Amino acid sequence: MPRQPSPDFSTSVKLKYVKLGYQYLVNHFLTLLLIPMIATTALELFRRGPEEISTLYDSIEFDVLHITFSVFVIIFVLIVYFMSRPRPVYLVDYACFKPSPSCRVPFATFMEHTSMICEDPKSVQFQTRILERSGLGEETCLPPANHYIPPNPTMEAARAEAQLVIFSAIDDLIKKTGLQPKHIDILVVNCSLFSPTPSLSAMIVNKYKLRSNIKSFNLSGMGCSAGLLSIDLARDLLQVHPGSNALVISTEIITPNFYKGNRRDMLLPNCLFRMGAAAVLLSNRRRDASRAKYRLLHLVRTHKGADDRAYRCVYQEEDSDGHCGISLSKDLMAIAGDALKSNITTIGPLVLPMSEQLLFFFTLVGRKLIKPNLRPYIPDFKQAFEHFCIHAGGRAVIDELQKSLQLSAEHVEASRMTLHRFGNTSSSSLWYELNYIESKGRMRRGNRVWQIGFGSGFKCNSAVWKCLRTVKTPVDGPWEECADRYPVDIPEIVKL
Amino acid sequence: MEVLATLTVLFLLYSLYLLYKSYILKRSTNCYLVDYVCFKPSSDREITTRKCGEIMERNKTLGLAEYKFLLKVLVGSGIGERTYGPRNIIEGREESPTLDDAIQEMDEFLDVTVHDLFVKTNISPSDVDVLVVNISTFCPAPSLASRIVHRYNMRKDVKTYNLSSMGCSATLVAIDVVQNIFKSGKKTIAVVVTSESISPNWYSGNDRSMMLGNCLFRCGGSVMLLTNDPAMRSQSKMRLKCLVRTHIGANDDAFNSAVQKEDDMGRVGVHLSKSLPKSAVHAFSQNLKRLMPKVLPYREMALLVYRIVKQKVVQRNTKLNTLVAQIDFKSGVDHFCLHTGGTAVIDAVGRALRLSEYDVEPARMTLHRWGNTSASSIWYVLGYMEAKKRLKRNDRVLMISFGSGFKCNSCLWEVCRDLGDGDVWEDCIKDYPPQILVNP
Numbered sequence: 015m016p017r018q019p020s021p022d023f024s025t026s027v028k029l030k031y032v033k034l035g036y037q038y039l040v041n042h043f044l045t046l047l048l049i050p051m052i053a054t055t056a057l058e059l060f061r062r063g064p065e066e067i068s069t070l071y072d073s074i075e076f077d078v079l080h081i082t083f084s085v086f087v088i089i090f091v092l093i094v095y096f097m098s099r100p101r102p103v104y105l106v107d108y109a110c111f112k113p114s115p116s117c118r119v120p121f122a123t124f125m126e127h128t129s130m131i132c133e134d135p136k137s138v139q140f141q142t143r144i145l146e147r148s149g150l151g152e153e154t155c156l157p158p159a160n161h162y163i164p165p166n167p168t169m170e171a172a173r174a175e176a177q178l179v180i181f182s183a184i185d186d187l188i189k190k191t192g193l194q195p196k197h198i199d200i201l202v203v204n205c206s207l208f209s210p211t212p213s214l215s216a217m218i219v220n221k222y223k224l225r226s227n228i229k230s231f232n233l234s235g236m237g238c239s240a241g242l243l244s245i246d247l248a249r250d251l252l253q254v255h256p257g258s259n260a261l262v263i264s265t266e267i268i269t270p271n272f273y274k275g276n277r278r279d280m281l282l283p284n285c286l287f288r289m290g291a292a293a294v295l296l297s298n299r300r301r302d303a304s305r306a307k308y309r310l311l312h313l314v315r316t317h318k319g320a321d322d323r324a325y326r327c328v329y330q331e332e333d334s335d336g337h338c339g340i341s342l343s344k345d346l347m348a349i350a351g352d353a354l355k356s357n358i359t360t361i362g363p364l365v366l367p368m369s370e371q372l373l374f375f376f377t378l379v380g381r382k383l384i385k386p387n388l389r390p391y392i393p394d395f396k397q398a399f400e401h402f403c404i405h406a407g408g409r410a411v412i413d414e415l416q417k418s419l420q421l422s423a424e425h426v427e428a429s430r431m432t433l434h435r436f437g438n439t440s441s442s443s444l445w446y447e448l449n450y451i452e453s454k455g456r457m458r459r460g461n462r463v464w465q466i467g468f469g470s471g472f473k474c475n476s477a478v479w480k481c482l483r484t485v486k487t488p489v490d491g492p493w494e495e496c497a498d499r500y501p502v503d504i505p506e507i508v509k510l
Numbered sequence: 511m512e513v514l515a516t517l518t519v520l521f522l523l524y525s526l527y528l529l530y531k532s533y534i535l536k537r538s539t540n541c542y543l544v545d546y547v548c549f550k551p552s553s554d555r556e557i558t559t560r561k562c563g564e565i566m567e568r569n570k571t572l573g574l575a576e577y578k579f580l581l582k583v584l585v586g587s588g589i590g591e592r593t594y595g596p597r598n599i600i601e602g603r604e605e606s607p608t609l610d611d612a613i614q615e616m617d618e619f620l621d622v623t624v625h626d627l628f629v630k631t632n633i634s635p636s637d638v639d640v641l642v643v644n645i646s647t648f649c650p651a652p653s654l655a656s657r658i659v660h661r662y663n664m665r666k667d668v669k670t671y672n673l674s675s676m677g678c679s680a681t682l683v684a685i686d687v688v689q690n691i692f693k694s695g696k697k698t699i700a701v702v703v704t705s706e707s708i709s710p711n712w713y714s715g716n717d718r719s720m721m722l723g724n725c726l727f728r729c730g731g732s733v734m735l736l737t738n739d740p741a742m743r744s745q746s747k748m749r750l751k752c753l754v755r756t757h758i759g760a761n762d763d764a765f766n767s768a769v770q771k772e773d774d775m776g777r778v779g780v781h782l783s784k785s786l787p788k789s790a791v792h793a794f795s796q797n798l799k800r801l802m803p804k805v806l807p808y809r810e811m812a813l814l815v816y817r818i819v820k821q822k823v824v825q826r827n828t829k830l831n832t833l834v835a836q837i838d839f840k841s842g843v844d845h846f847c848l849h850t851g852g853t854a855v856i857d858a859v860g861r862a863l864r865l866s867e868y869d870v871e872p873a874r875m876t877l878h879r880w881g882n883t884s885a886s887s888i889w890y891v892l893g894y895m896e897a898k899k900r901l902k903r904n905d906r907v908l909m910i911s912f913g914s915g916f917k918c919n920s921c922l923w924e925v926c927r928d929l930g931d932g933d934v935w936e937d938c939i940k941d942y943p944p945q946i947l948v949n950p
Contacts, residue, residue, distance in 0.1 A: 084518045091525040098532050100694075169772050209649050211770040211780055212759070213675035216915035219759035226756050226796050231683065234674030235653030247671060247687065254693040316666050319652070319659035330651040332609045340651055356666055471656035471670075 037397070040369035101256065101298045103249050104306035105479065109186035110446050111179045111265075111291040112492040113155035113436075119288075120152040121145060121510055128284075130163050137276045144285045146507045149409035149430065153496075154288040154437035159269045172208050172269040173217075179265055179291035180214065181221060187293040190490060193259075195222035200251050200260035204233040204240040204441055206470075207330075208267035218263065229255075237328065237469025238405055240264065241441035242477050245296070246313050252298040259299065265291035266440035273339035280339030286408055290439025290446065308479040311462070312364050316357040318472045324349045328470035340470075347414045350407075353474035354418060354466070358393075361476055365398040365462075395419050399478070400461040402426065403447040405468050406433035415466070431500045436492070441467065446492060453497035457485040535695030538738045541688065542746035543923065546734040547627045548886065548893050549619050549705070550934040551594040555729065558591045559584055562725070565599060571716040571775075579718060583725045588853040588874060592938075593728040593881035596709040604712040611709045612648050615729065619705055620658060623733045628662075631735050631745075633699060635662035640700035642687050644673040644680040644885060645731075647770075648707030658703065677768070677913025678849060680704070681885040682921055685736070686753055692738035699739070705731030706884035713779030720779030726852060730883025730890065746926050748907065752804040753921040756797040761916075764789035768914035780914075790855070793918035794862065794910075801920055805908065806842040839863045842906065843922070845895055846870070849911035850877040850887040859910065872898075875942045879935075885911070890934070894942070897935035901925050 039046065059067065124145060129138045157178075159171035180203075187193060201224065203215040213232035218224070229251060236243055241264035248260040268289055273280045297306065318324035327343040343349075363371060370393045377391035395402075402425045404415050412433065416426045428447040432439075436446050444465045451457055461481040468474050488494060557565075566572065566580050598604060598611040628635060641664065643655040653672035658664070669691070676683050681704040688700040708729055713720045737746070758764045767786040772778050803811060814837060846869050848859050856877065860870040872894040880890050888909045895901050905925040912918050932939055 080515075080518075084521075087518055087521045087525065091521050091528070094525050094528045094532075098528055168776070169770065169778055206649075206651060209647075209675040211647065211675050211677065211768065212765060212914040212916075213677075215676075216757070216759045216765060216917075219757055219915070220762065220765040223760040224757070226758050226760070227800065228757055229686065229755060230757060231671075231687065232674055232676055233672055235649035235651055235672050236655075236670075237651060237653075243671070246669070250687075250691050250694070254690045315669060317656070317659055317664070317668055317670060318666055319656045320663040320666065322660070325652065325656065325660040328651060330609065336608065338609055360667070470652040471659070472652075473656075 037367070037369040040372060041367045043368070101253055102303070103252050103310040104297050104302050104482075105308040105310065106259070106295040106297050106302050106306045107187065107191045108292060108294040108445055108448075109183050109190055109490075110442065110449055110492045111183045111289070112186075113289055115153075117155035117158065117161070117289065118153055119156045121508070124285075125510060127161075127163055131165070131274070132276070134276045137278075137281060140278055141281055141285055142510055144282060146510055147409065148285060149412075149433050149504050150286070150437050151434040151502075153435055157267075157269050157289050160272060165272045167270045167272060169210060169270075172267055173210060175269045175289070176205070176208065176214055176217065176265070176267050177221075179267075179289060180218065180263055180293070183263070183291045183293040184218070184222065184261070186490070187261075187295055191295055193295060195224055197259065198224055198228065198261050199255060199258035200248055201228055201230040201263075202233065202244040202248050202260065203231070203263045204236060204244045205265050205267055206235055206237055206240060206440065207271050208269070209234040214263075237471055237473060238266075238407060238438075238440045238443070239467035239469030239473045239475045241292070241444055242313065242465065242467045242475035243315070243473075245294070245310070245477060246315060246475075248296050249310060249313060252296060257299050259295060259297040259302070262294040262296060263291065264294070264441040264445070266442070271340075273337060275333045275335055275337035275339060277333045277339065277341065279341040279343065280333060282342050283340050286438040288437030288439055290436055290442045292442035292445035294445065303482070306482055307485065308463070308481055310477065311480050312361060312478040314357055314361045314364075314476050316353055316360065316474045318349070318353050318356065318474070324353065324472035327472055347410055349472055350411060350468050350474070351414055351418055353468065353472055354415065357466075357474045357476055361478070362393055365464075365478055366393050366395070367397055370394055370397060392418075392420060395464070396421065396425070398462065399464040400458075401428070401451050401456065401463045403444045403451075403463060403465040404429040405466060406430075406436075406438055406443040406447065407468060408438060409433065411468065427501050430504060431502070434502065434504055435496060435500070441469075449489065449491045449493050450497070450500070452485040453487060453489045453491065453493040454500075455485075455487040457481050459484045537740055538695045538697055539693045540738055540740070541685070541692050541750035542737050542739075542743060542926070543748040543750070544633075544735040544737055544742055544746045545627065545631045546732055546747075546889055546892070547623045547630060548890050548934045549623045549729075549731040551618065551729050555594045555597065555600060556592050557595045557600065557728075559589075561600075565604065566724070568602065568604070569714055569716070571714070573716065576716050576718065576721070580721060580725060583722065586853070587726060588877045589726070589728070589881045590878040592879060594730065596729055598709050599712055605714045607710040607712065609650065612707050613650065615707060615709045616645070616648070616654060616657070616705070619729075619731045620654075620661065620703070623731060624658060624662065624701070624703065627701070627733045627735055633735060635664050637699055638664055638668060638701050639698045640669045640688060640691055641703070642671045642673065642684040642700065643703045644676060644684045645703075645705045645707055646675050646677060646680055646884065647711050649674045654703075677915055677917060678851065678884045678887070679911035679913030679917050679919040681888065682753060682755070682909065682911055682919035685750070685921065686755060688736050689750055689753060692736075695738075697739045698737065700736045702734045702736065703731070704733070704886045704889070706886070711780075713777065715773045715775055715777035715779060717773040717779065717781070719781045719783065720773060722782055723780050726882040728881030728883055730880050730886050732886040732889035734889070743926065747929055748923040748925050751906070751922040751924050752801075753919070754797055754801045754804070755917065755919045756793055756800065757915060757917050758789065758793045758796060759915050759917075761789070761792070764792060764916040767916055787854070787858070789916045790912050790918070791858070791862075793912065793916050794859070797910075797918040797920055802837070805922055806837070806839070810838060810841045839908075840865075840869075843908040844905040845900060845907045846873070847888040847891040847895075847907060847909040848873040850880075850882055850891065851912060852882065853877065855912070871943055878944070879938065879942070885913075887911075893933050893935050894939070896929045897932040897939040899930050901929040903927050
């Protein structure tokens with residue numbers, strides 16, 4: 015995306031004020047229209063004089079029947095109107111898995127393990143270089159099975175990891191919300207790369223003794239954006255079942271997915287993916303509205319699978335030695351940017367204020383009709399949202415999005431710090447980022463949050479939440495002990 | 511005064527408009543099954559009982575006792591001579607399946623069936639709004655749902671869901687997802703893809719509880735097109751009346767009745783415990799309890815209530831089992847699509863519902879012709895009924911399936927018009943039912 019040339023200081027200040035004035039005018043158009051109307055009515059009243067007004071008032075005949083009928087009609091219309099609106103979906107609360115320090119993988123440990131497991135020294139060197147530039151910190155965690163040399167990825171170990179991360183997140187959520195497991199109506203679980211029989215959703219039903227008429231769903235293989243897909247499914251169900259709540263679990267199980275080969279494009283996930291899970295409680299009950307933290311405003315899904323390059327960019331396959339791994343193509347950034355653009359064209363009109371939409375519309379018209387090489391106008395999303403949660407897929411993804419959306423360092427701080435402290439926890443990363451924003455005391459009532467997730471397929475999903483009550487610090491969660499140490503300065507390259 | 515009158519009229523008109531809108535929305539909440547296509551693999555993938563025996567023989571870890579046990583299971587399974595297996599197992603590579611084998615198996619299924627479905631229903635892939643895929647034991651990245659989107663160039667706003675590891679009853683879970691999306695009233699076209707991946711799931715050890723899957727599961731799959739658009743009612747085959755899901759995973763025995771795990775030698779297989787039949791019965795009875803009021807006609811329900819009252823009050827007897835056994839399900843249901851989990855399952859369900867041989871014939875014949883194709887089996891059973899021209903307008907069809915977890919899901923369909931499309935049964939329907947079902 016072309017950068018705007020920086021004009022000289024005084025002109026830029028003038029431009030800024032012109033822009034502010036324009037935004038204020040367009041966004042508050044209707045309110046501003048009211049002022050002349052009120053002025054004219056007031057003037058008219060003063061002109062007529064009080065006696066004339068009282069005679070006017072007395073001359074109106076109030077037919078009782080007519081009045082009652084009108085009142086009933088108004089009440090009837092209001093009832094029908096409110097009943098036909100879609101049910102609101104509230105996020106009551108959520109909890110993220112807090113890994114224990116014994117699962118930590120500092121750089122030294124990772125490099126030591128890699129050099130002992132990998133036969134090819136070039137692969138070890140490559141992984142070292144990746145780790146240096148990854149933006150990860152020293153406190154990210156891998157599951158116990160990956161601490162063995164060589165790693166011990168049995169089904170037993172994978173189940174143990176699933177039980178550890180999922181149950182601990184659900185237990186935290188139960189403590190926070192006072193949720194009774196017997197009251198859960200809908201359960202959606204998403205875990206991309208591990209789907210045992212019986213499913214993880216059945217495992218949760220068994221552990222917490224959920225009801226037999228529960229609607230459970232287990233999504234798999236849908237990548238790092240699957241968290242928002244699960245929220246979408248839960249939302250569809252909540253529209254149809256009044257007075258229900260839904261428990262959504264997003265996780266990624268690392269144990270069975272360690273790549274043992276030497277292909278570079280498949281070694282990347284080993285370096286970036288870390289343990290994590292999130293449990294989210296959604297509800298459409300009116301009584302939860304007062305204690306809910308957020309309300310879901312919009313959820314937009316974009317699937318670029320029809321395009322060959324996009325489909326192949328995150329692809330699970332076997333290398334020439336038969337080792338299974340996930341290859342990430344070099345086009346990943348470009349495809350992510352493209353998918354985001356598609357997503358924005360749908361979500362833009364739903365969230366942007368009128369001023370931005372008009373500007374975008376006029377530049378589009380200008381480009382099509384008048385001057386084809388007019389610079390495309392990138393809408394300013396900072397006007398629509400106060401907080402951004404960008405999937406912590408890797409440093410490059412965050413950099414790319416910061417550039418495309420013209421965000422400041424503070425806007426992407428949550429994503430960068432989550433990547434540093436927890437690594438790429440796949441679909442649950444968005445919830446760790448949200449927790450960071452809350453832990454820093456930045457979440458106020460009325461703030462809007464934009465969560466963007468990317469995943470294999472290639473999908474780009476985004477969700478818009480509105481904060482319903484100011485979140486007071488300290489916040490229970492994985493950032494509780496370390497929020498004070500953040501933000502940290504993450505160097506471009508960490509020398510290992 | 512005129513102002514008030516005009517305002518009232520305006521409000522009234524607006525409320526009438528809102529009512530009309532909600533009526534239109536309500537009308538579009540029905541779930542219609544427009545058509546479905548079952549998969550018939552190519553004839554070079556046919557496995558006879560003898561071939562099965564040969565494949566079993568290849569497993570060097572089996573002792574004579576185990577081999578005999580397996581042969582006994584095969585012969586008494588009710589599975590015929592023309593079922594289908596995956597290529598890698600037929601070609602002798604069952605012990606080391608590759609990712610490519612599994613993907614090839616899926617591609618062979620998806621390329622043919624999904625294409626046939628679009629041709630049959632005259633819908634273009636870009637019209638599809640929702641895609642739900644359930645293939646239990648195989649979930650690559652990108653998902654199989656994405657694979658279909660890619661293969662058929664679907665729109666970028668298509669809603670995809672890839673359900674996994676939900677067992678043999680997952681097809682009804684997929685239908686549940688679709689019917690919930692339909693209830694929003696917006697005109698939607700949905701495609702549901704159901705199958706099972708056999709290639710990567712061959713058990714190569716000698717634990718008896720894990721070997722049954724090898725004998726019974728076969729390749730198969732089906733694809734369905736559903737919609738809530740009332741305009742497509744005339745070309746639809748059936749309409750969904752109700753769907754009941756029961757999950758008894760809270761019970762430890764039920765949860766552990768079918769578990770995928772490693773045996774003592776570290777080989778992965780699905781362990782079927784001895785409590786499986788009991789769990790199935792328990793799940794089934796729970797499901798029936800909720801299904802009965804929705805399926806049985808009022809007369810039958812009234813009779814049941816009368817009998818319960820009589821037994822409890824007059825005879826002071828609180829055992830209700832005999833009462834349930836006296837219920838005549840055939841008063842509310844005309845046809846039964848039972849999951850072909852095995853002869854034992856079909857017999858047990860048939861006994862519980864007091865079904866005749868005629869009623870369980872479609873399930874038995876499906877088991878014979880196609881084996882246990884897991885979640886898609888009920889669609890083959892439906893295909894049999896259609897090929898035999900049993901499905902007439904306003905008939906009611908009950909589908910029941912069981913799955914690991916332990917789940918029992920059931921749904922009731924109402925037939926929209928007389929059906930007679932043979933589909934995959936076309937070439938062999940005249941041979942059914944055969945005189946003998948026992949294998950050589």
